Amino acid sequence: MQNFEYYNRTKIIFGKGTEKQAGDETAKYAKRVLLHHSGGHAAKSGILDSVKDSLKKAGVSWVELDGVKPNPRLSKVYEGIEIVKKEKLEFILAVGGGSVIDSAKAIAIGALYDGDVWDFYDHKKTATLALPVATVLTIPAAGSESSVSSVITNEKGPWKQSVDEECIRPVFSILNPEFTYSLPPYQTACGVADMLAHIMERYFTKEPHVELTDELCEGAMRTIIRNARKVFSGGEKDYDARAEIMWAGSIAHNNLLSTGRIGDWASHVIEHELSAVYDIAHGAGLSIVFPAWIKYNLKGDVMRFARFAKKVWGVDGSFYDPEQAALEGIFRLKNFFRSIGLPVSFADAKLGTDRINEMAKRAVKFGPVGNFKKLDAGDVEAIYRIAAE
Amino acid sequence: MQNFEYYNRTKIIFGKGTEKQAGDETAKYAKRVLLHHSGGHAAKSGILDSVKDSLKKAGVSWVELDGVKPNPRLSKVYEGIEIVKKEKLEFILAVGGGSVIDSAKAIAIGALYDGDVWDFYDHKKTATLALPVATVLTIPAAGSESSVSSVITNEKGPWKQSVDEECIRPVFSILNPEFTYSLPPYQTACGVADMLAHIMERYFTKEPHVELTDELCEGAMRTIIRNARKVFSGGEKDYDARAEIMWAGSIAHNNLLSTGRIGDWASHVIEHELSAVYDIAHGAGLSIVFPAWIKYNLKGDVMRFARFAKKVWGVDGSFYDPEQAALEGIFRLKNFFRSIGLPVSFADAKLGTDRINEMAKRAVKFGPVGNFKKLDAGDVEAIYRIAAE
Structure with a gap:
C-alpha cells in the first residue's frame, strides 16, 4: 500500500427535495452568483425553476449563463469569465451534469486569473485560486460534483484537456435522484x-x-x-x-x-x-x-x-x-x-x-x-x- | 434509502514516516499547542519524540499533558481545560488512541466554555465551538481520528457519556501503521x-x-x-x-x-x-x-x-x-x-x-x-x- 493523503471537503446533500436547500447553502457564501446550466434537461424538467425559487427565498440574486454542451467548450468558459468579471459575481452554481460542472470550474479559476484560462488546461500554469463552486447534480456520471477535476475542449484543436486541483472542488453538491428519472x-x-x-x-x-x-x-x-x-x-x-x-x-x-x-x-x-x-x-x-x-x-x-x-x-x-x-x-x-x-x-x-x-x-x-x-x-x-x- | 448529508473535513495523512509532517500541519493553525497523550505506548515507543522533533522544526511550542487512561476521565479533562486557559493555547494535538483523542476533544470544547464541560456530555448544552483538534493516531480502534464523537467517563457516577458534534472533528489526522507494531x-x-x-x-x-x-x-x-x-x-x-x-x-x-x-x-x-x-x-x-x-x-x-x-x-x-x-x-x-x-x-x-x-x-x-x-x-x-x- 502506498502512502496517501485523503481530504474531501465537499458537503453532500442527498435525497428527495434537497434542491430546496440550494438557496440557503449558497447564501452562506455569496449573494450574487453565476447560475450555469445547459438549457436542456435541467431547464425543461423544472429542476432549474425549483433552484431559482430557493435562491430567491434565500435573497440570492443571479446572472444566468446557459448553452453548455457535452464535451464543454472553451468558448463558453470565456463567456462565463467575462460575465463574472463584469458583474462582479462571487460564486458559481452549476445546475447540470459533469459538462456544466466542469465548465463552472473552469470559469471559477479563469475569473481570478488575468491570462488565458487555457494556460491551466495546457499545463502551463497550476491553478491555486478559484471562486467557490457548488452544484445541483442532474446527471450522475462524471463524479465532478465532489472531485477536483475539470475537462474542457478547446475547439481550436480540437484538444480535450483537464485541470485537477483542490481549489476547484465544489463546496457543496446537492444530489436528488428523482432528477434522473427523466434522463434519456x-x-x-x-x-x-x-x-x-x-x-x-x-x-x-x-x-x-x-x-x-x-x-x-x-x-x-x-x-x-x-x-x-x-x-x-x-x-x-x-x-x-x-x-x-x-x-x-x-x-x-x-x-x-x-x-x-x-x-x-x-x-x-x-x-x-x-x-x-x-x-x-x-x-x-x-x-x-x-x-x-x-x-x-x-x-x-x-x-x-x-x-x-x-x-x-x-x-x-x-x-x-x-x-x-x-x-x-x-x-x-x-x-x-x-x-x-x-x-x-x-x-x-x-x-x-x-x-x-x-x-x-x-x-x-x-x-x-x-x-x-x-x-x-x-x-x-x-x-x-x-x-x- | 434515507435522505442524508455527508461531510467530513478531516485531512487524513496516511503511511510510513508521516508523523514527520505533524509540525508543518500544526503550524498552519497555531504556534502554541497542548500536546496530549497517555504517557504509555506513544511515549515509550519513540512516537512522541518523533512528533516533538517535528513540532520543534516547524517552530511550534507546546505544553504537555499526559496521564490519559482508557475510558478517559473527566478529571483529566478539567486539568487540560485549566492549562489551555492559563497558557492561552490555541490548538490541541492528541498523540494516542481513542481515549487520548476523546479527552482532547473534551478539552477543546471546555476551553471555550465558561461553565462545566460535563454539561455537553450530560445533554444540557450543545457544543458548537471548539479549539481545533488534530491527532497522531497510535491505536486503530475508536475511529475518533475523523469522527465527531467524544466519550468521557465522569468518575462521580460512574457515568460514561458522549458528545457528537461537528465542531470537534479533527482538522487533520496522521496515521502511520508502523506505530501499531508494538501494541500489546x-x-x-x-x-x-x-x-x-x-x-x-x-x-x-x-x-x-x-x-x-x-x-x-x-x-x-x-x-x-x-x-x-x-x-x-x-x-x-x-x-x-x-x-x-x-x-x-x-x-x-x-x-x-x-x-x-x-x-x-x-x-x-x-x-x-x-x-x-x-x-x-x-x-x-x-x-x-x-x-x-x-x-x-x-x-x-x-x-x-x-x-x-x-x-x-x-x-x-x-x-x-x-x-x-x-x-x-x-x-x-x-x-x-x-x-x-x-x-x-x-x-x-x-x-x-x-x-x-x-x-x-x-x-x-x-x-x-x-x-x-x-x-x-x-x-x-x-x-x-x-x-x-
Missing part, C-alpha cells in the same frame, strides 16, 4: 459507463496489498451494475435504484477508492481523443475503449483481471486457467455495456478507423499515458485497433 | 472489535434499499477480519495487514458507511455501562455485548442476519433455513473474537451478574436505546443475561 436512457447508460470507468481506472493497479479499496471498488461496481439493470428493466422511476447509482457515481470519483493505490487513467486519455475528434459522449467512448484496454493489458497481471471477472461479474474462477476467466470478464463487461445500449466497438458507434494514427499520437503528446503499463503511441494505436475489430 | 495483542484485538462494532452498528438497520453501503460495510468487515487473522498469526509487523486494519478503522467510523441508513447504536450504550462499572476495555465490552444483541434481535430481521453470516463469514446460505444460517453467523463472530483473545461472555471476562439490573436501568436513562428495535430496561437486561449465559 442513452445518457443514463453513458453515466453508468463513466462511473464504472472511474472505478476501473483505480482498480486496475499493480500496487499490491490494497485489499480494503479492492473490496470497496468491487462492492461499488456490483452495486452500479445491479441497479443499472433494474433501471433498464422498467425501473426508470425506481427511486432506490436511481439513488444507488447516483451515490455510487460520486463515491466512484471522490478519491476514497484510490487511497493507497496508483490509478491508471490511460483509458480516459485514450477516450478523450475519441470524443475530441468524433464528439461522441464520454461514456460511450469509454465503453469502446475500456474493454480494449483490458484485453491489451491482460497478460500484465492475469490474476487481477481474473479477480475482476470473479468478484464483479461472478465468473467461476478457474485456478487452472485464470486467463480464460479474465477473458470471460471482458466478455461480460462488453455484454453489459451492450445491454444498456452502449457501443463497444468503433463499428457500433459508426466511427471510421482513418484517424487512429493521429489520435494515438495526440494521446501521448504529454508523454506516455497510464500507470498499469506506460503506453506509448504504438500501444495506444494497438488499443484503438482492438476496439476497431 | 489485547489492545490490537480490542481495536478490531471496536471497528467491527462501528460497522455492525451501521449495518444492522431496518432501512431497506441501502445496497451500496451494505456492500461497502461487508467489504470493510471482511478486510478487517482477514487482516486481523494475519496479524494474530505472526504478522505483528506485517505493514500491509496493519495498514488495512488502520485505514478500515477510520472508514468504519467516518460516517460514509451510514449514508442513507439508520444506525442502531444500542450495543455501544449497553457496553458503556459495562466499562463504566467494571472499567474493562471498550472493545472487550463490545465483544461480549454484540453477539448477545444479535441473538436477541435475530427474529427482528432474520434475512439481514443471514446475509451478514453469508457475506461476512462465508456461511453457506440456506434458503430453507435462514435462521440457522444467521445463528451460524453469531457462532463465527464469537469464534473470531475468541481467536484473537477477546471475551464473549461475562464469565470470560470474570464479570459478576449482580449489577445487571442496575446497568440495564442506567443504559436507558435518556429513554429507550437503539433503532433496529427500541430497547427498554427489560430488553437490555435480557441482552446482558444472554451475554452472561
Whole structure:
C-alpha cells in the first residue's frame, strides 16, 4: 500500500427535495452568483425553476449563463469569465451534469486569473485560486460534483484537456435522484459507463496489498451494475435504484477508492481523443475503449483481471486457467455495456478507423499515458485497433 | 434509502514516516499547542519524540499533558481545560488512541466554555465551538481520528457519556501503521472489535434499499477480519495487514458507511455501562455485548442476519433455513473474537451478574436505546443475561 493523503471537503446533500436547500447553502457564501446550466434537461424538467425559487427565498440574486454542451467548450468558459468579471459575481452554481460542472470550474479559476484560462488546461500554469463552486447534480456520471477535476475542449484543436486541483472542488453538491428519472436512457447508460470507468481506472493497479479499496471498488461496481439493470428493466422511476447509482457515481470519483493505490487513467486519455475528434459522449467512448484496454493489458497481471471477472461479474474462477476467466470478464463487461445500449466497438458507434494514427499520437503528446503499463503511441494505436475489430 | 448529508473535513495523512509532517500541519493553525497523550505506548515507543522533533522544526511550542487512561476521565479533562486557559493555547494535538483523542476533544470544547464541560456530555448544552483538534493516531480502534464523537467517563457516577458534534472533528489526522507494531495483542484485538462494532452498528438497520453501503460495510468487515487473522498469526509487523486494519478503522467510523441508513447504536450504550462499572476495555465490552444483541434481535430481521453470516463469514446460505444460517453467523463472530483473545461472555471476562439490573436501568436513562428495535430496561437486561449465559 502506498502512502496517501485523503481530504474531501465537499458537503453532500442527498435525497428527495434537497434542491430546496440550494438557496440557503449558497447564501452562506455569496449573494450574487453565476447560475450555469445547459438549457436542456435541467431547464425543461423544472429542476432549474425549483433552484431559482430557493435562491430567491434565500435573497440570492443571479446572472444566468446557459448553452453548455457535452464535451464543454472553451468558448463558453470565456463567456462565463467575462460575465463574472463584469458583474462582479462571487460564486458559481452549476445546475447540470459533469459538462456544466466542469465548465463552472473552469470559469471559477479563469475569473481570478488575468491570462488565458487555457494556460491551466495546457499545463502551463497550476491553478491555486478559484471562486467557490457548488452544484445541483442532474446527471450522475462524471463524479465532478465532489472531485477536483475539470475537462474542457478547446475547439481550436480540437484538444480535450483537464485541470485537477483542490481549489476547484465544489463546496457543496446537492444530489436528488428523482432528477434522473427523466434522463434519456442513452445518457443514463453513458453515466453508468463513466462511473464504472472511474472505478476501473483505480482498480486496475499493480500496487499490491490494497485489499480494503479492492473490496470497496468491487462492492461499488456490483452495486452500479445491479441497479443499472433494474433501471433498464422498467425501473426508470425506481427511486432506490436511481439513488444507488447516483451515490455510487460520486463515491466512484471522490478519491476514497484510490487511497493507497496508483490509478491508471490511460483509458480516459485514450477516450478523450475519441470524443475530441468524433464528439461522441464520454461514456460511450469509454465503453469502446475500456474493454480494449483490458484485453491489451491482460497478460500484465492475469490474476487481477481474473479477480475482476470473479468478484464483479461472478465468473467461476478457474485456478487452472485464470486467463480464460479474465477473458470471460471482458466478455461480460462488453455484454453489459451492450445491454444498456452502449457501443463497444468503433463499428457500433459508426466511427471510421482513418484517424487512429493521429489520435494515438495526440494521446501521448504529454508523454506516455497510464500507470498499469506506460503506453506509448504504438500501444495506444494497438488499443484503438482492438476496439476497431 | 434515507435522505442524508455527508461531510467530513478531516485531512487524513496516511503511511510510513508521516508523523514527520505533524509540525508543518500544526503550524498552519497555531504556534502554541497542548500536546496530549497517555504517557504509555506513544511515549515509550519513540512516537512522541518523533512528533516533538517535528513540532520543534516547524517552530511550534507546546505544553504537555499526559496521564490519559482508557475510558478517559473527566478529571483529566478539567486539568487540560485549566492549562489551555492559563497558557492561552490555541490548538490541541492528541498523540494516542481513542481515549487520548476523546479527552482532547473534551478539552477543546471546555476551553471555550465558561461553565462545566460535563454539561455537553450530560445533554444540557450543545457544543458548537471548539479549539481545533488534530491527532497522531497510535491505536486503530475508536475511529475518533475523523469522527465527531467524544466519550468521557465522569468518575462521580460512574457515568460514561458522549458528545457528537461537528465542531470537534479533527482538522487533520496522521496515521502511520508502523506505530501499531508494538501494541500489546489485547489492545490490537480490542481495536478490531471496536471497528467491527462501528460497522455492525451501521449495518444492522431496518432501512431497506441501502445496497451500496451494505456492500461497502461487508467489504470493510471482511478486510478487517482477514487482516486481523494475519496479524494474530505472526504478522505483528506485517505493514500491509496493519495498514488495512488502520485505514478500515477510520472508514468504519467516518460516517460514509451510514449514508442513507439508520444506525442502531444500542450495543455501544449497553457496553458503556459495562466499562463504566467494571472499567474493562471498550472493545472487550463490545465483544461480549454484540453477539448477545444479535441473538436477541435475530427474529427482528432474520434475512439481514443471514446475509451478514453469508457475506461476512462465508456461511453457506440456506434458503430453507435462514435462521440457522444467521445463528451460524453469531457462532463465527464469537469464534473470531475468541481467536484473537477477546471475551464473549461475562464469565470470560470474570464479570459478576449482580449489577445487571442496575446497568440495564442506567443504559436507558435518556429513554429507550437503539433503532433496529427500541430497547427498554427489560430488553437490555435480557441482552446482558444472554451475554452472561
